[in-house]
Amino acid sequence: MATKRCDVCGDDVRIGGGIADLWNFEFSSTQGMTLELTDDTEHFLCFDCMERLPGDREPTEADIDALRRDPDAFRDGDDGEDDDL
Numbered sequence: 559m560a561t562k563r564c565d566v567c568g569d570d571v572r573i574g575g576g577i578a579d580l581w582n583f584e585f586s587s588t589q590g591m592t593l594e595l596t597d598d599t600e601h602f603l604c605f606d607c608m609e610r611l612p613g614d615r616e617p618t619e620a621d622i623d624a625l626r627r628d629p630d631a632f633r634d635g636d637d638g639e640d641d642d643l
């Protein structure tokens with residue numbers, strides 16, 4: 559089993575390794591994937607961070623950057639106020 563570092567949170571992420579996994583791909587053993595962005599950059603993201611990307615448009619490197627600085631940058635239903643805490 560190989561690991562790869564998430565470009566956003568920096569966590570080591572488990573990915574499927576070996577040629578067998580190419581033909582028998584199981585998301586249960588893989589916790590991230592490489593995204594090819596519309597600006598021709600590639601970033602490896604864990605699924606957690608992928609879920610945090612904006613869902614209504616193609617993410618760009620600027621979005622990856624924004625997530626690095628603030629993991630909740632694109633979170634829905636939260637305007638950044640902490641009145642629930």
Ligand SMILES: [Zn+2]
Nearest residue numbers: 564567604607
């Ligand atoms: Zn991540």
